[in-house]
Amino acid sequence: MTAAPRMPAAARAVRAGDRRALARLISQVENRDRSAEPTLRALYPFAGHATIVGLTGPLGVGKSSLVNALLRHLRAQDHTVGVIGVDPSSPFSGGSVLGDRIRIDRDPADSGIFFRSMASRGHAGGLAASTREVTRLLDAFGMDVVLVETAGSGQVDVEVGRVASTNVVVLVPHLGDEVQSLKAGLFEIADIFCVNKADLPGADGAARYLSELAGLTPRSDAWRPKVVQASAVNGTGIEALWSAVEAHESYLKTSGQDRALLRERIRDEVLDLYRDRLLTEATDRLERSPELDALVTAVEERSLDPRSAAERLYRGRSAGRGG
Amino acid sequence: MARESRTSPIRVLIAKPGLDGHDRGAKVVARALRDAGMEVIYAGLRQTPEDIVESALEEDVDLIGLSILSGAHMVLFPRVLALLKKRKAGRVPVFAGGIIPDEDARRLRRLGVKAIFGPGATLEEIVRTARSIARPRP
Numbered sequence: 116m117t118a119a120p121r122m123p124a125a126a127r128a129v130r131a132g133d134r135r136a137l138a139r140l141i142s143q144v145e146n147r148d149r150s151a152e153p154t155l156r157a158l159y160p161f162a163g164h165a166t167i168v169g170l171t172g173p174l175g176v177g178k179s180s181l182v183n184a185l186l187r188h189l190r191a192q193d194h195t196v197g198v199i200g201v202d203p204s205s206p207f208s209g210g211s212v213l214g215d216r217i218r219i220d221r222d223p224a225d226s227g228i229f230f231r232s233m234a235s236r237g238h239a240g241g242l243a244a245s246t247r248e249v250t251r252l253l254d255a256f257g258m259d260v261v262l263v264e265t266a267g268s269g270q271v272d273v274e275v276g277r278v279a280s281t282n283v284v285v286l287v288p289h290l291g292d293e294v295q296s297l298k299a300g301l302f303e304i305a306d307i308f309c310v311n312k313a314d315l316p317g318a319d320g321a322a323r324y325l326s327e328l329a330g331l332t333p334r335s336d337a338w339r340p341k342v343v344q345a346s347a348v349n350g351t352g353i354e355a356l357w358s359a360v361e362a363h364e365s366y367l368k369t370s371g372q373d374r375a376l377l378r379e380r381i382r383d384e385v386l387d388l389y390r391d392r393l394l395t396e397a398t399d400r401l402e403r404s405p406e407l408d409a410l411v412t413a414v415e416e417r418s419l420d421p422r423s424a425a426e427r428l429y430r431g432r433s434a435g436r437g438g
Numbered sequence: 439m440a441r442e443s444r445t446s447p448i449r450v451l452i453a454k455p456g457l458d459g460h461d462r463g464a465k466v467v468a469r470a471l472r473d474a475g476m477e478v479i480y481a482g483l484r485q486t487p488e489d490i491v492e493s494a495l496e497e498d499v500d501l502i503g504l505s506i507l508s509g510a511h512m513v514l515f516p517r518v519l520a521l522l523k524k525r526k527a528g529r530v531p532v533f534a535g536g537i538i539p540d541e542d543a544r545r546l547r548r549l550g551v552k553a554i555f556g557p558g559a560t561l562e563e564i565v566r567t568a569r570s571i572a573r574p575r576p
């Protein structure tokens with residue numbers, strides 16, 4: 116191994132268990148503060164050990180309540196847990212009310228838990244753009260498990276499928292027609308279905324129905340989604356839910372899927388970052404170019420069509436490259 | 439990019455310490471702050487000072503708003519302020535809403551509570567004050 120370059124102070128603080136340093140770093144990541152990049156780079160090698168579990172499902176099905184119950188269960192087994200609770204930002208004001216914390220009842224002195232709320236900040240799919248990176252920070256901080264609760268904006272959010280290694284789709288009894296109308300992709304990302312509020316009537320039927328549907332839905336791997344019933348308020352079924360998560364995690368390992376998945380995600384992420392960079396750079400340059408104005412005028416006067424205008428910009432960009 | 443102080447939204451924790459059981463007022467304030475573009479972490483009812491301070495630190499908030507009706511403000515507020523100091527977060531400003539007698543309000547201000555809103559305060563006033571006292575980003 117080559118000698119490690121000196122770690123930035125913030126990275127050392129996070130590794131040493133400094134909760135405020137972690138909290139501040141998360142804010143920097145959320146705010147896309149580029150001055151945090153050396154710290155993120157230094158922390159990257161320390162991540163990769165946590166089990167990342169996604170909890171998604173429609174509004175109000177009890178995702179946060181399940182997080183609360185899981186926290187209790189996991190802490191009793193001495194697992195440390197990071198939680199990210201995502202809620203939508205208002206498209207009008209950009210503001211947000213982040214309410215997932217309301218359901219969390221924990222000892223505030225317990226340093227084995229770190230809970231962070233995130234606003235989606237315009238990102239679609241139930242996560243914020245920086246959720247993946249924040250997951251990684253909680254991982255590098257040393258959390259054994261990271262639970263990610265999606266925004267639950269009426270539909271099932273499937274993007275968490277690209278962040279978590281085990282995904283729990285939370286539903287409630289009497290879902291009948293609702294399941295049909297849930298976003299396509301739901302069955303592809305659900306490693307586990309959790310019928311929460313099983314203290315209410317109809318849970319058995321719902322669970323049976325989900326098992327049938329899950330059996331009929333083709334997957335790209337050999338995992339057969341498990342269906343568990345739980346009641347977050349009574350605390351029943353929580354053990355079974357966590358066992359199902361563990362079963363899926365061990366399936367990933369024994370099948371070698373975990374490595375394949377990791378590779379695929381790293382590829383996605385590198386490409387995403389590259390695309391971001393290209394796009395920002397290209398757009399920045401364009402917005403300063405007088406050529407754009409001239410082309411817009413030409414299109415406005417209908418002497419040129421939009422597609423041809425874009426084509427000229429594109430060719431101009433390639434030509435400008437040499438200089 | 440978003441390195442300048444306020445291109446990022448203000449993060450504010452709204453919580454209700456004490457044992458009285460309704461939070462309509464706190465929710466109304468939370469929504470008003472959201473509509474003013476802030477990210478409001480709503481922690482809900484019956485929060486102990488320890489809960490509040492831990493939430494404020496984990497969420498890295500720029501501001502804490504506490505609503506209280508139970509009359510225990512002279513115990514709870516000083517405790518929150520002391521805990522913040524102890525955790526080296528004494529710079530996170532705290533504002534209060536509720537029914538607080540003038541004499542108590544004066545004492546709380548001296549202790550460091552930045553603003554106190556009685557039942558007659560308008561939402562505009564609260565939003566404006568919140569914006570002006572929120573901790574700027576480094």
Ligand SMILES: Nc1nc2c(ncn2[C@@H]2O[C@H](COP(=O)(O)OP(=O)(O)OP(=O)(O)O)[C@@H](O)[C@H]2O)c(=O)[nH]1
Pocket residue numbers: 173174175176177178179180181215218266267311312313314315345346347348349
């Ligand atoms: N009967 C019953 N009610 C539950 C159960 N779990 C949660 N609830 C209730 O369902 C409501 C919503 O619970 P949350 O945990 O906030 O649900 P959520 O899915 O996180 O909600 P959002 O984050 O807003 O989408 C609350 O009133 C809970 O008390 C359960 O197991 N049984």
Ligand SMILES: [Mg+2]
Pocket residue numbers: 178179180214215264
């Ligand atoms: Mg929730």
